[in-house]
Amino acid sequence: MTHSSDIEPIPPDAPLAAKVHKRSLQERIDEFPWWMGGVFVIAVGAFYLVTTQASFGEALNFIRIGIGITITTTLYAYSIALVLGLIAGLGRISRNVVIRNLATLYIELVRGIPILVLIFYIALVAVPDSLGIFKTLGAWLDSIGLDFIGGPLASINNDAIPLNVRAIIALSVTYGAFLAEIFRAGIQSIGQGQMEAARSLGMSYAQAMRYVILPQAIRNVLPALGNDFVAMVKDSSLVSVLAVRDITQVARLYAGRTFRFREAYTILAILYLGMTLILSVLVRVLERRLHGNSRK
Amino acid sequence: MATAGNKAIIDIRNLHKYFGSVQALRGVNLTVERGKVVVIVGPSGSGKSTLLRCINHLEVETEGEVWVDGKRLNEKNKDINSIRAEIGMVFQLFNLFPHLTVLDNIILAQRVVRGRSKDEAAQVAREQLKRVGIPEKADSFPGQLSGGQQQRVAIARALAMNPKIMLFDEPTSALDPEMIKEVLDVMLALAKEGMTMVCVTHEMGFARAAADEVIFMDNGLIVEMGSPADVFNNPKEERTKLFLSQILAH
Ligand SMILES: Nc1ncnc2c1ncn2[C@@H]1O[C@H](COP(=O)(O)OP(=O)(O)O)[C@@H](O)[C@H]1O
Ligand SMILES: [Mg+2]
Numbered sequence: 001m002t003h004s005s006d007i008e009p010i011p012p013d014a015p016l017a018a019k020v021h022k023r024s025l026q027e028r029i030d031e032f033p034w035w036m037g038g039v040f041v042i043a044v045g046a047f048y049l050v051t052t053q054a055s056f057g058e059a060l061n062f063i064r065i066g067i068g069i070t071i072t073t074t075l076y077a078y079s080i081a082l083v084l085g086l087i088a089g090l091g092r093i094s095r096n097v098v099i100r101n102l103a104t105l106y107i108e109l110v111r112g113i114p115i116l117v118l119i120f121y122i123a124l125v126a127v128p129d130s131l132g133i134f135k136t137l138g139a140w141l142d143s144i145g146l147d148f149i150g151g152p153l154a155s156i157n158n159d160a161i162p163l164n165v166r167a168i169i170a171l172s173v174t175y176g177a178f179l180a181e182i183f184r185a186g187i188q189s190i191g192q193g194q195m196e197a198a199r200s201l202g203m204s205y206a207q208a209m210r211y212v213i214l215p216q217a218i219r220n221v222l223p224a225l226g227n228d229f230v231a232m233v234k235d236s237s238l239v240s241v242l243a244v245r246d247i248t249q250v251a252r253l254y255a256g257r258t259f260r261f262r263e264a265y266t267i268l269a270i271l272y273l274g275m276t277l278i279l280s281v282l283v284r285v286l287e288r289r290l291h292g293n294s295r296k
Numbered sequence: 297m298a299t300a301g302n303k304a305i306i307d308i309r310n311l312h313k314y315f316g317s318v319q320a321l322r323g324v325n326l327t328v329e330r331g332k333v334v335v336i337v338g339p340s341g342s343g344k345s346t347l348l349r350c351i352n353h354l355e356v357e358t359e360g361e362v363w364v365d366g367k368r369l370n371e372k373n374k375d376i377n378s379i380r381a382e383i384g385m386v387f388q389l390f391n392l393f394p395h396l397t398v399l400d401n402i403i404l405a406q407r408v409v410r411g412r413s414k415d416e417a418a419q420v421a422r423e424q425l426k427r428v429g430i431p432e433k434a435d436s437f438p439g440q441l442s443g444g445q446q447q448r449v450a451i452a453r454a455l456a457m458n459p460k461i462m463l464f465d466e467p468t469s470a471l472d473p474e475m476i477k478e479v480l481d482v483m484l485a486l487a488k489e490g491m492t493m494v495c496v497t498h499e500m501g502f503a504r505a506a507a508d509e510v511i512f513m514d515n516g517l518i519v520e521m522g523s524p525a526d527v528f529n530n531p532k533e534e535r536t537k538l539f540l541s542q543i544l545a546h
Contacts, residue, residue, distance in 0.1 A: 196354055197391035197450075201405035201457060202381030211404055215395050 039277065046270045059263035062254045063271065066247035070275075073168055073246060074236045078229055080172035085179025090209070092184045103180065110177035116238055118174050123166035123242050131156055167239035175232055182228065186221035187213055222290060226283035230276050237272070247271055303329040304363075305461060305492055306351060311360035313346050313516075320346040322516040323360070330460075333493045335503040335524070338513035339539055344496040347513070348463050351494065352383045365460060381409050384454025388466040390446040392438035392453070398425070399434040402453045410457065417456075424452035428482050444475025451482055462486065464495040498543055500528065512536045 023031075049056040091103030110118065138153025161169075190213050198208035218225075240249035247268060255264035306328040313321040320343045328334050336344050349355040350362055353369045353376055362369045364379055393401050402421035406412045412420070425431045428448040430441075438446055447467055454462060464483065468476040480502045487493055487506040497503065503510055503524050510527040512520045512535075520527060520536045531537045 191391075193387060193389055193391040194393065197385075197387065197393070198405070199377075200352055200354060200380055200383070200385040201453070202377045202409040203405060204377050207408050211408060212393050216393075219395070 039273075042270070042273070046266075049266070055260055055263050056267065059251075059254060059258075059260060059267045063247055063251045063264065063267050066245055066250035067271065069164070069244060070233070070236055070246040070248075073164065073171065073239060073244065074229075074233050077168045077171035077175065077236070078232055080168070081175035081179050081232075082225075084172060084176025086183050088176060088180035089183030089187065092180060093187060107177045107180055110174055115174055115235055116241065119167065119170040119238050119241065122170035122173055123163065127161055127166050127169060131160065163242045164239075164244045167242045167244045170242075171232065171236060171239065174235075175228065178228055179225065182221050182224045183217070186217035186224075189220055190216050219290065223283060223287040226279075226286060230279045230283065233275055233279065234272060305330045305365050306494070307361075307363040308347075308350070309361045309363075311347070311350060311362065312358045313343070313350060313355060314358045320516055321350070321357075324516075324518055326511070326518065328461075328492060328494060330492055331490045332508045333487045333491075333495070333506050334509045334511060335507040336494065336496045336511045336513060337498055337503070337539070337543075338511075338519075342513045343516040344513055345465050348385075348465050348494060348496055351461075351463060352380050352385055354385075377409065381405075381457055382460045384451075384457060384459035384462040386447070386450050386454055386462070386464045386467045388470050390438070390443070390450045390470075392446055392450055394438050396437075397434070398430075398436050398438065398441070398449050401438065401449060402456045405453070406456055420456050421452070424456045425449070427455070428452045429478070442475060443471045444478045447471065447475075447479045448482055451479075451486075455486075461492045461494070464493065464497065466496050466498075468497065468499060500544075504528065512539065514539070 050060050051057065088103045088106055091099045092107070094100045094103070113121070134153050135156055138150045138156070141147070141150030142154055143150075187209075194212050194216070195208055198212040199205070203211070236246060237248040240246055240252060243249060245253075251264045251268040255261045258264075304327040306326070308324055308326040311321050311324040311326075312319070324343075324347055326334075326347075336347065338344050346355055350357055351364065353362070357369075365382060367375065367379055369376065369379065392398075393404070396404065399418065399421050402424060403414070403417040406417035406420060407414065410417075422431060422434060425434055428451055430445055430448055433441060433445060433449070438449065441449065451467075467483070468479050471479065476499070480499055483493070483495070484502065484506050493506075495502075495507075507524050509521060510524050511518055512527060512531070512533070514535050520531060520533045527536065528540065531540060
């Protein structure tokens with residue numbers, strides 16, 4: 001309903017019936033979601049291709065094997081990103097200088113590096129290096145007699161963390177920084193009076209956050225969190241560079257082997273489109289619900 | 297200023313508070329005895345809210361000391377939460393928790409801070425709602441209540457903690473005129489029951505009926521204090537006279 005600006009204002013004392021604005025044909029044409037027609041055409045076209053052209057059907061059959069990996073990678077990475085984001089978001093507004101600056105550093109580093117580069121770096125440099133540190137630590141613990149912790153740590157080898165787990169780590173670290181900013185904004189949107197009322201009742205800062213501020217803040221940012229989930233479904237395609245067999249990687253393999261680039265990438269694009277459209281609709285429904293029964 | 301006797305539950309000594317370069321309080325001394333009702337009046341910006349907020353450490357003093365019930369408040373005080381639990385505060389804009397029902401607003405701190413069981417907390421909450429006269433609103437959300445009702449819930453929420461002191465910061469100044477009385481009646485009853493109260497309010501009727509002591513503040517200082525009759529009928533200071541003539545005029 002963004003088109004109300006060109007509607008003549010109704011005097012406040014007009015009879016009720018007059019306030020029920022009749023939309024003109026022109027307005028209906030303006031507001032109709034024509035783009036959905038385009039989506040419909042694409043869906044029908046895709047269905048037609050897959051059912052009538054054997055090569056497209058074959059491509060779909062092959063590529064859909066990756067759907068499970070795409071979905072689980074996204075779900076795991078997003079769940080971890082939620083936790084990281086909440087911690088970093090709280091850190092950003094902490095009164096502790098060290099915590100606040102560490103959180104800011106994390107967010108700024110991630111925002112300053114392309115996601116693709118981050119994924120390479122985290123999976124192929126940061127994870128092995130951390131493992132190296134653990135190993136050294138383990139060897140040292142071993143040498144001072146704490147072999148019950150040191151032993152297992154020292155015996156970790158570099159393949160202990162498979163590439164698909166590294167991909168999840170990389171995506172979570174990246175999105176954790178994005179979600180941190182969403183959480184921070186959500187917390188700061190709650191008036192200072194709420195924190196003061198909670199503290200004046202004797203609650204600690206953590207209790208006030210947990211029971212008073214976060215429930216309201218998270219509710220406010222649910223649509224934004226939903227949008228980032230949709231964005232992550234798309235960005236999960238980047239993990240294909242680590243040879244993780246998500247739909248992008250499987251499509252690349254298929255195209256490389258059969259040279260059917262048109263089939264492979266058409267199917268791939270349609271699969272992403274289908275997932276993101278469905279999720280976007282869910283986010284909108286959620287948003288409308290929240291607006292519908294919001295009690296101020 | 298008189299020395300604090302054993303009965304002093306609030307003892308404020310030489311309190312200074314700066315916000316950056318703004319000096320909100322410039323050396324306030326005040327003792328409040330147990331069971332007394334103190335009303336603070338004064339022009340906007342004179343430091344009334346700041347003084348009140350220093351009493352439960354929502355603001356930290358720049359200089360001076362605040363003692364509550366024999367304990368010194370300071371930054372390092374690990375007990376600050378338990379001290380605050382003994383001090384109820386009622387805000388101008390109610391500050392109810394909008395995502396919780398009225399009952400849950402009153403239950404939350406009882407459970408989290410006092411460690412009461414759900415049943416006990418709910419029972420206390422219902423008693424307090426009865427006390428402020430709106431037992432039927434237990435399951436409403438704050439947004440569904442009038443301003444006067446919201447403020448009464450806020451009072452019930454504070455009382456449910458069994459505080460030793462109640463602080464009120466202009467509790468009726470955000471209310472429509474027809475709702476002011478219902479809140480003042482609750483406060484008056486509380487004063488009669490012997491609650492120690494420090495109230496920032498310009499409701500003269502309430503001050504005359506309930507206050508043991510009226511304090512006039514201006515420019516970060518206590519300018520004059522005395523019984524309601526003294527301060528309202530025979531103000532000694534020019535600034536007090538000017539202020540009273542202004543608020544009585546409107
Ligand atoms: N959080 C704050 N930051 C900066 N200045 C403040 C803050 N709180 C109060 N002040 C200033 O301190 C002075 C006293 O304010 P306040 O105690 O709110 O006065 P009152 O309640 O009597 O109107 C005012 O000049 C006000 O602008
Ligand atoms: Mg004030």
